[in-house]
Amino acid sequence: MGQVVALTGQVGGAKLVDGLYRLRGKDLAAVVNTGDDYEHLTLSFSPDIDTVLYVLAGIASAAAPWEPAGESHALFATLKAFGGPDRLALGDRALAAPLLRSAWLAEGRRLTEITLDFCRQLGIGARVLPMSDDQVRTHVLTEDGAVTFQEYFTTLACEPAVRGFQYAGADAAMLTPEVSNVLDAEDLEAVVICPANPYHTIRPILEVPGMRELLRKRGAPVIAVTPIVGGKALKGSAGKMMRELRHEASARRVALEYLRLIDGFVIDAEDAASAEDVRASGIEVLVANTVMRTLEDRSALARAVLAFAQTIRDRRLQEA
Amino acid sequence: MGQVVALTGQVGGAKLVDGLYRLRGKDLAAVVNTGDDYEHLTLSFSPDIDTVLYVLAGIASAAAPWEPAGESHALFATLKAFGGPDRLALGDRALAAPLLRSAWLAEGRRLTEITLDFCRQLGIGARVLPMSDDQVRTHVLTEDGAVTFQEYFTTLACEPAVRGFQYAGADAAMLTPEVSNVLDAEDLEAVVICPANPYHTIRPILEVPGMRELLRKRGAPVIAVTPIVGGKALKGSAGKMMRELRHEASARRVALEYLRLIDGFVIDAEDAASAEDVRASGIEVLVANTVMRTLEDRSALARAVLAFAQTIRDRRLQEA
Numbered sequence: 001m002g003q004v005v006a007l008t009g010q011v012g013g014a015k016l017v018d019g020l021y022r023l024r025g026k027d028l029a030a031v032v033n034t035g036d037d038y039e040h041l042t043l044s045f046s047p048d049i050d051t052v053l054y055v056l057a058g059i060a061s062a063a064a065p066w067e068p069a070g071e072s073h074a075l076f077a078t079l080k081a082f083g084g085p086d087r088l089a090l091g092d093r094a095l096a097a098p099l100l101r102s103a104w105l106a107e108g109r110r111l112t113e114i115t116l117d118f119c120r121q122l123g124i125g126a127r128v129l130p131m132s133d134d135q136v137r138t139h140v141l142t143e144d145g146a147v148t149f150q151e152y153f154t155t156l157a158c159e160p161a162v163r164g165f166q167y168a169g170a171d172a173a174m175l176t177p178e179v180s181n182v183l184d185a186e187d188l189e190a191v192v193i194c195p196a197n198p199y200h201t202i203r204p205i206l207e208v209p210g211m212r213e214l215l216r217k218r219g220a221p222v223i224a225v226t227p228i229v230g231g232k233a234l235k236g237s238a239g240k241m242m243r244e245l246r247h248e249a250s251a252r253r254v255a256l257e258y259l260r261l262i263d264g265f266v267i268d269a270e271d272a273a274s275a276e277d278v279r280a281s282g283i284e285v286l287v288a289n290t291v292m293r294t295l296e297d298r299s300a301l302a303r304a305v306l307a308f309a310q311t312i313r314d315r316r317l318q319e320a
Numbered sequence: 321m322g323q324v325v326a327l328t329g330q331v332g333g334a335k336l337v338d339g340l341y342r343l344r345g346k347d348l349a350a351v352v353n354t355g356d357d358y359e360h361l362t363l364s365f366s367p368d369i370d371t372v373l374y375v376l377a378g379i380a381s382a383a384a385p386w387e388p389a390g391e392s393h394a395l396f397a398t399l400k401a402f403g404g405p406d407r408l409a410l411g412d413r414a415l416a417a418p419l420l421r422s423a424w425l426a427e428g429r430r431l432t433e434i435t436l437d438f439c440r441q442l443g444i445g446a447r448v449l450p451m452s453d454d455q456v457r458t459h460v461l462t463e464d465g466a467v468t469f470q471e472y473f474t475t476l477a478c479e480p481a482v483r484g485f486q487y488a489g490a491d492a493a494m495l496t497p498e499v500s501n502v503l504d505a506e507d508l509e510a511v512v513i514c515p516a517n518p519y520h521t522i523r524p525i526l527e528v529p530g531m532r533e534l535l536r537k538r539g540a541p542v543i544a545v546t547p548i549v550g551g552k553a554l555k556g557s558a559g560k561m562m563r564e565l566r567h568e569a570s571a572r573r574v575a576l577e578y579l580r581l582i583d584g585f586v587i588d589a590e591d592a593a594s595a596e597d598v599r600a601s602g603i604e605v606l607v608a609n610t611v612m613r614t615l616e617d618r619s620a621l622a623r624a625v626l627a628f629a630q631t632i633r634d635r636r637l638q639e640a
Binding site for chain 2: 041042043057059068070071072074075076077078079081082083084092093095096097099100102103106117118120121122
């Protein structure tokens with residue numbers, strides 16, 4: 001068995017990474033979106049990275065995997081008493097990684113080094129890699145103007161209609177040696193695009209110059225898993241965004257977002273009827289249970305995705 | 321009744337400020353040592369300011385007034401799991417003020433403005449004022465070399481013998497308009513030097529250029545309260561430091577540290593025998609119970625100190 005690389009972010013993405021990690025351990029690398037990162041109270045928040053870390057370390061809250069289990073809000077209560085901002089509830093445990101990250105960034109360390117250090121400390125065998133060490137900030141272009149994703153998500157509660165996205169800083173962002181190495185591995189077996197918002201979670205990763213080429217460099221199958229089931233996002237606002245962008249809110253439409261990048265697409269059994277439409281675009285399709293309610297669901301989906309990649313590799317060998 | 325200004329820091333200092341506050345409310349200003357301030361994990365810690373704020377706001381722990389009551393350590397436990405430094409235990413609640421302070425300082429606000437804002441938010445009627453907005457850092461010159469007070473206090477656990485002190489930055493530190501205003505008040509009634517370490521708590525305040533002159537400008541009695549009772553500091557290492565500096569560890573010796581600055585000195589009943597020695601230096605002496613175990617002890621000592629100042633004023637009027 002070779003190396004597996006996952007592109008990921010959000011809760012669904014972290015869950016599939018966890019499934020892949022349970023199967024592959026140290027042979028897994030997760031390339032994580034940092035376009036939703038933000039600064040608050042001088043601290044550097046990387047929500048997608050931290051969610052993956054909590055989940056892989058087994059310390060994530062089951063109900064809210066973006067924070068550690070047993071979260072408390074003592075600091076935040078005191079912060080409010082001192083006149084601090086109250087719009088973003090800060091958990092005590094969830095502040096630890098941003099605090100340490102900020103301190104280490106201030107010492108001149110790279111975000112990648114810091115994140116790999118977190119993995120070692122937490123006993124995570126897989127490599128969790130930021131998509132870049134350079135700052136990329138996803139801006140949501142709404143009917144009321146452009147805002148950062150954080151403002152859209154927290155202050156605006158995802159309400160204004162979305163007209164488009166911009167990835168500020170992406171033009172100048174560099175691939176890291178670590179991301180280049182994992183995607184250039186001779187034994188790269190599959191690239192998995194996890195179920196996550198295609199616009200503000202997966203797309204920023206693809207916007208790092210050279211990333212698309214690197215994903216296809218070794219010729220390993222690139223497989224995406226739908227974040228849309230039955231016309232709705234399981235979590236988050238992907239469905240709403242798709243409708244506002246005047247797209248059909250469907251798994252089929254997500255596949256089109258990845259056209260010319262992916263070899264295979266995994267849709268939910270509920271959307272089995274659209275398999276043929278996707279195949280007509282030249283993309284192979286696997287119908288599977290994509291809704292991960294239990295830990296076993298995560299492993300089962302990961303197993304199905306990797307078997308699907310194997311099928312694609314086998315067919316290519318036969319055709320060659 | 322006029323204005324009262326206290327010079328303060330440490331737990332004993334905060335307790336007497338609390339007693340004065342209970343008597344005088346908004347007619348009290350506390351000028352607080354910032355020489356023990358430090359940066360940790362990019363945050364700006366001001367331990368003496370925060371202790372005064374917690375005590376005056378009524379949110380201090382009774383057993384450990386340098387932190388809010390009911391302190392927890394969830395963030396710190398997570399920080400350690402992520403590989404963060406473990407030598408300084410950080411409480412969840414006690415991190416709020418440093419976090420907010422750092423963020424507001426980064427916005428270009430002055431430490432004084434921030435501290436007064438904290439007072440308003442916490443419902444503290446008195447003015448808590450940093451001794452300066454400029455950075456002063458007390459260094460302890462030990463037999464093993466010079467270290468910051470924080471290193472001496474935490475890393476070295478106050479162990480190396482002390483040979484002297486330096487107040488880095490004091491030469492260039494400026495008086496703030498707020499400190500100048502409270503000490504230049506026409507109705508200034510008394511200046512109280514609270515019971516606290518004379519070397520690293522009170523002295524840094526006095527090292528701000530212009531401070532000594534300002535303390536005497538209006539001619540209000542300047543009264544110091546001993547931090548040494550029966551040859552020992554109630555809290556902290558004042559007694560140990562005095563012996564290492566080859567001074568007698570005594571209330572009498574503390575009075576000499578304030579020679580030509582103070583009009584009156586308050587010693588504990590336990591040290592009543594040394595009253596005559598202090599009087600021989602031209603300093604008036606009050607013998608009182610200086611050990612503040614209860615809230616009533618704080619008010620009683622504050623009442624005694626202010627009555628002592630009144631006596632000195634009355635005598636001056638008679639002599640004039």
